[in-house]
Structure formats: C-alpha cells, structure tokens
Amino acid sequence: MRAAGSTLARAAALLLLVLLVAVVVRLPWAGDLGIHAATVERLRHDLLDPGDPLVAADAPSPYYTPWTLLLGCVAKATGLGVFVVLRIAALLSLAVLVTGVWSFVGTFMESAAPKGAAGWGRRAAASALVLLSLALLWGTTLFNWSGFSGLNSLALTVSYPSTFALGASFWLWTLLRRAVTWAHFLGAGLLWAVILLSHQFTGVVASLGAVAMVLGARPWPGRAAWVRLGAGCALGLLLLAVWPYYSFFALSGAGGLEEIHRSLYRDLPGRLWLVALVGGAALALRWWRDRRDPLVLCCLLGALVFAAGGLSGHWSWGRVLPAVLIPAQVAAGLEVFCAPRRAVRVALGWAVAGALVVGAWAQSGTLGYVLPRSALPDAVAAKYREPWADYHWITPWVKYGEVVLAKQWPARQIPAYGAYTVAPGYPDFFLDDEEARLAAVRTYFAPATSAQRRADVLRRYGVRWVVAYPGDGGLPLDRVAVGPRGQILYRVRS
Missing domain, CATH: 3.40.50 (Rossmann fold)
Structure with missing residues (x-):
C-alpha cells in the first residue's frame, strides 16, 4: 500500500509539472506579465541605463533585478523575442523551484531515511507530495498572487521573478540548514540579497523562513556559526546597498500599495480551509515532538506579521502569507513519511490525499490554459477564466x-x-x-x-x-x- 501511494504521488507530481510546462507554451496574459516583459525589453536595448520600463523617463525601477538583468542579457545576446525569453525564464524558475523543494525536503529526511535506493525513493515520494501540497493544498476559492504557490497562481505567474524567488527561497533555507563553512554562510547572504532584490515580497517570506531555520537548528549554533552568519548578512546587506538599478532601502517609504492588497484578508476560510485543517494538523504533530521545529517557527513568525498587517491596516503585509502556508504545506507532505507512528502516517496520508483531490478540483480551471475551452467538461470550463487579449x-x-x-x-x-x-x-x-x-x-x-x-x-x-x-x-x-x-x-x- 505504501509503495503504491509513493508511486502515485510521484506520478501525480510529474503530471502537475507537465501541465505547468504546457502552460509555459501558452504563457497566458494576466496580471503583471506586461511589466516584466517591458523590463526585459528595456534591458535588451540598454543594459546599463535602461530608464523607466513603462514611460519615456529617466527613472530607476525595482523591476530591474538580478533575475531580469540575466534575462535581459539572454535577450541581448541571442536576439530572441521577449516572450521567448520569458518562456525560458519560466522553465528555469520551475527547475529552481522543483530542485529547491527536493533539496529542502532532504534536509528533514536525511537523518531518518534509510540509505541507498530505498532512501532515495522515500525522499522522492516525500518531495513529490510536498510539491503537490504546495500547488493544491489551499482551499476551494482561488487565491492568485505572485509569490503564491497555488497551481492556478503559478500558471499565471510562472514567468515572473516571484517564481524564481520562491524557488530560490527553498535553496536559501536548505543552505542555512546545512551551513557549516564560511562559503555556506557567505553564499546564503548573497542568495538572500538576490531574492530580496528579485521580488521584495517573497524576500520577506524568505527572510522569515531563514530566521526560523536558524532558530530551529539542532544543535544550537555555536559562536563560530553566529560570526559566519553575521558575515553572510553583512555581505547580503552590502549587495542590497550597492545595487545600481534602484535603491532597495528607499522602497520602505513607497506608498499606494495598501488598498490593492486589502483583498488578501478577505474570504480566508474559503481560500485556505484545506491547508488550515490538514497542514495545521501536520504542524501540530511536529510541534508536539519539537518545540523549536523550524516549520512551526516559520508559520508562527508569518502569522504574527500577517495578523499585525490586518490589525494595523497595513494590508500589503498580507503578502507574507506564504510564510504561514508553505510550512503547513511542507509539513503535510513530510509527516506522511516522517511521523513516528504508522497509524498517524496512514491517517494523515488519507487526509492529505483527499484534500489534494478537492484542491485539484477547485483549481481544475487551470486546464483551460492548455486545452481549448470546447475540450473541457462543462463543470471544468465554468472554472476557467479567459486570459487577457494581447496587443x-x-x-x-x-x-x-x-x-x-x-x-x-x-x-x-x-x-x-x-x-x-x-x-x-x-x-x-x-x-x-x-x-x-x-x-x-x-x-x-x-x-x-x-x-x-x-x-x-x-x-x-x-x-x-x-x-x-x-x-x-x-x-x-x-x-x-x-x-x-x-x-x-x-x-x-x-
């Protein structure tokens, strides 16, 4: 039974990735695709002084990031059209996300997993289930924002810098959980800065997760580790300070973001009940075994910031919500394989499987980005939202x-x-x-x-x-x- 469940999880995760790759071919127009395409287009024409990406003005822009600079270099070097470059970006971001999840899951399983092929298969199945949970374990009302890992959201934002930043966040957390040498800590500092520069909201999520990984480390970091961690943070701050395309620290005074983010606090039960029930139960199991579990700490830190935003009217703080949800989604996938008691693993496995089926049905309209609407069953077609017409x-x-x-x-x-x-x-x-x-x-x-x-x-x-x-x-x-x-x-x- 367990082997069959593992095989099913890997097959379902593979199908999900195939669907997202097919979406990349379509690259549906919605949301912020225009600003990201414009940014790459400006960098193609002038890497050093591209100006404002939207209007004819000499102004800096937070959209000129290390990630978009790389894409601009690809566009300039190859002569490929901007939408081809964005498709390449989407595929690279998916690779960063999948490998980041694999590596992060491995940090929780390496000590407990058996060696050899059996251990590899168990880790592969857990990684697949975590990927499925990240994409499908949400609610029954769609929740589409850049930096959010829901399937429908990813289908619309897979080419955005936020998807790269999300995948890089898993790599940052992996690096911190394994950090020993100076190279580890300095590399983590540089990666932290790249994430913050590439997508500031996901950078906050990555930062909260990084704090949780450090506070949840076992054994507790020694003095040498703290010194190296401080040096990594200093290196990251230096990169943030010298980034030439915009002033990162000036963004703290940016206004006009609150009202457009108010909807982040609406209909939360409908959007999140699956992850709240199943993921919350998995986090509770981990907390019972370890009061400093890093996934629990990350969830708590994210929940504090999210609640503070709601209470104070700083609605843009709601973009920290992935810091609350990702730990619960990761925990749901992990506990099916890592819970000490077999009865708990079996019960949670069935609960996760049922929740994933419900979540998949809720987001089934994503198929419309790959298949013609006429080919979809009526019930699925009703969930599909037509992309914007292009120009x-x-x-x-x-x-x-x-x-x-x-x-x-x-x-x-x-x-x-x-x-x-x-x-x-x-x-x-x-x-x-x-x-x-x-x-x-x-x-x-x-x-x-x-x-x-x-x-x-x-x-x-x-x-x-x-x-x-x-x-x-x-x-x-x-x-x-x-x-x-x-x-x-x-x-x-x-």
Whole structure:
C-alpha cells in the first residue's frame, strides 16, 4: 500500500509539472506579465541605463533585478523575442523551484531515511507530495498572487521573478540548514540579497523562513556559526546597498500599495480551509515532538506579521502569507513519511490525499490554459477564466520607443511590445511625475476637455499613437487598426 501511494504521488507530481510546462507554451496574459516583459525589453536595448520600463523617463525601477538583468542579457545576446525569453525564464524558475523543494525536503529526511535506493525513493515520494501540497493544498476559492504557490497562481505567474524567488527561497533555507563553512554562510547572504532584490515580497517570506531555520537548528549554533552568519548578512546587506538599478532601502517609504492588497484578508476560510485543517494538523504533530521545529517557527513568525498587517491596516503585509502556508504545506507532505507512528502516517496520508483531490478540483480551471475551452467538461470550463487579449495587433505600426496614450488596462500591456505609455499601468514608485501623467490621461479622455487641452497633452508627452474604444472620446485622429473587442489604434498627426 505504501509503495503504491509513493508511486502515485510521484506520478501525480510529474503530471502537475507537465501541465505547468504546457502552460509555459501558452504563457497566458494576466496580471503583471506586461511589466516584466517591458523590463526585459528595456534591458535588451540598454543594459546599463535602461530608464523607466513603462514611460519615456529617466527613472530607476525595482523591476530591474538580478533575475531580469540575466534575462535581459539572454535577450541581448541571442536576439530572441521577449516572450521567448520569458518562456525560458519560466522553465528555469520551475527547475529552481522543483530542485529547491527536493533539496529542502532532504534536509528533514536525511537523518531518518534509510540509505541507498530505498532512501532515495522515500525522499522522492516525500518531495513529490510536498510539491503537490504546495500547488493544491489551499482551499476551494482561488487565491492568485505572485509569490503564491497555488497551481492556478503559478500558471499565471510562472514567468515572473516571484517564481524564481520562491524557488530560490527553498535553496536559501536548505543552505542555512546545512551551513557549516564560511562559503555556506557567505553564499546564503548573497542568495538572500538576490531574492530580496528579485521580488521584495517573497524576500520577506524568505527572510522569515531563514530566521526560523536558524532558530530551529539542532544543535544550537555555536559562536563560530553566529560570526559566519553575521558575515553572510553583512555581505547580503552590502549587495542590497550597492545595487545600481534602484535603491532597495528607499522602497520602505513607497506608498499606494495598501488598498490593492486589502483583498488578501478577505474570504480566508474559503481560500485556505484545506491547508488550515490538514497542514495545521501536520504542524501540530511536529510541534508536539519539537518545540523549536523550524516549520512551526516559520508559520508562527508569518502569522504574527500577517495578523499585525490586518490589525494595523497595513494590508500589503498580507503578502507574507506564504510564510504561514508553505510550512503547513511542507509539513503535510513530510509527516506522511516522517511521523513516528504508522497509524498517524496512514491517517494523515488519507487526509492529505483527499484534500489534494478537492484542491485539484477547485483549481481544475487551470486546464483551460492548455486545452481549448470546447475540450473541457462543462463543470471544468465554468472554472476557467479567459486570459487577457494581447496587443500584438499594434506592432506593425507602433515602433520601439514611441509613446502611446491609453487608459490603465491597455497601458499594462503595451510597453511589453517596446512602446512607452503616457502614464504607467502599474504603481511606479520612483517616477516623480506619476500623478501628473495619470491626470493627463484622465484629462485627455474627459468629455469636457477642450480640443486645445487635449492637443497640449499629446504635445507635452510626445504622443505618436492613441489606443481607445470608439466611445472613449478624444481628438479626431487617423484610424489605423482595430483590435480585439473593438479597440482602435489612432495615429497622431504630425
């Protein structure tokens, strides 16, 4: 029975990975894909001084990270299109995530696992079950955010820097659990900084996990280990301080993030009941055996920060939620193989299996990113959410570096094809005139705005093109092309 369960876990994890690789081929448009594509596109054209990725301005951006710099170098060296590079990034990130989980799980199993093929098979089965738990052990209401490991969320964010940062976090925790030499600690410090620079929210999760790994270490670290750990932290802080593309520490004063994160605190029972029940039980078992279990400590640290954000109205602190959930999901997979009593392992195994089936059904709409909607059963098709329509249709006319005036949603995608927009489609922390640009777009499309004021907006920002629906208003311009859902590309007369 146990061998059959292990084989089933490995087969299911393999199918999940095949599904995600197939999603990479589709690379569905949603969320922040546009900003990441635009960032790679700017770095392809100028690695040293790319400027703001969204608007024609000389401004730093937190999207210029070690990870996107690597992708920009790949794009520049190979000449591959930006979406091909993002697909390569997605595959690399998946590899970092899978190997990171394998390595992290190994740190919990090496002392207890038998040697040889039997030990390898047990570790492989536990790693597979942990991967399945990370993707499927959530709730029955979708929870899609970058840095969250749910299957549907990963399908939409697999090419984002957050997926790389999530995988790298498992490697950081592995390194800290095995750290002995100076190289280990200094390498951990550098990796910590890379994660923080690549995706700041996941960097906070990685940091809480790192604290938990150190506090949960057995035996308790000696004086030499603390000295080396301090040196690793200092090296990481140095990299954060000297990173040339943006000021990492200036992000602490960035505003405008609270309201968009408020939804992180809504409908938590529907989104998380599976992991709360099954993962919570697994964590309780680990806590009973070891009051300093690192997974329990990580969960508690994350829960404290998450609760503080909810109580204080700092809704953006809700992005720390993976620090609460990942330990529970990892514990659920581990305890099926590591719990000392066979009866507990069997009972928890059935509970995890049942929860994974329910979770898989809740996220079954992810199949729509791979299969045509007509090929899906009606019940699954009802869960599928159509990706955004892309803007390839403007590229025969709009060239790299030209400025397009558009409302917020088109502005989230147009820069991915090399053009700039008048106002950024995403919060732009280091853009001094962001509010003026947003006001200019509102002014242009406002019904009461005079033709002269509209012309002033076009002239002030060097606008060559306007993307709008017929009823949006604006100046009478030359109609060039019509896109999905009736959007029109207009040429601004010279």
